[in-house]
Amino acid sequence: MDQIIIQTLHGLVNGMVLAMVASGLTLIFGIMDIVNFAHGDLLMLGAFVGASVVGVTGNYWLALVVAAIVIAMLGALLQITTLRPLIGRDPLTTILATFGVSLVIQKYALWQWGPSVRSSISSIPGTASPRRCWPA
Numbered sequence: 001m002d003q004i005i006i007q008t009l010h011g012l013v014n015g016m017v018l019a020m021v022a023s024g025l026t027l028i029f030g031i032m033d034i035v036n037f038a039h040g041d042l043l044m045l046g047a048f049v050g051a052s053v054v055g056v057t058g059n060y061w062l063a064l065v066v067a068a069i070v071i072a073m074l075g076a077l078l079q080i081t082t083l084r085p086l087i088g089r090d091p092l093t094t095i096l097a098t099f100g101v102s103l104v105i106q107k108y109a110l111w112q113w114g115p116s117v118r119s120s121i122s123s124i125p126g127t128a129s130p131r132r133c134w135p136a
Contacts, residue, residue, distance in 0.1 A: 017043075034083055035091065037098040041105040042078075046071040048113050 021040055028036045050067035054060055082101055086094045 033088075033091075034086060034094045035098065036083070037095065038078070038101040038105060041102045041109075042071055042075060045074070045105055045109060048109055052113075 021043055025036065025039050028034060028039065046067045049070050050063040053063035053066045057063065078101060082097055083094070086097055
């Protein structure tokens with residue numbers, strides 16, 4: 001029974017993350033008429049920044065705040081330098097520009113943090129367990 005609850009919570013969390021990304025894409029497209037392919041990569045970069053801060057300080061809540069601030073500043077910089085000049089232009093131009101930004105962010109993350117999988121700590125002590133959540 002515990003496994004069902006755990007899997008349900010995991011599904012809800014994953015659904016909330018996808019809903020957050022989708023609402024951000026809708027907001028950007030609705031306001032600026034720009035399809036932003038770098039939106040998901042900004043989410044990934046925020047997760048990496050947060051994980052790095054947790055690794056250095058051990059404080060999850062500080063990492064949450066720092067990651068939000070860093071990605072907000074990066075998003076503002078991207079909006080000013082890349083997206084604002086493209087408002088009203090051909091949609092293909094904006095798609096290519098945001099796809100290029102996406103590739104740059106992906107390659108930066110790969111260069112900075114590497115391709116290997118790492119474990120992370122939980123925000124609530126005692127909730128992460130190494131046991132498997134599916135039958136062997």
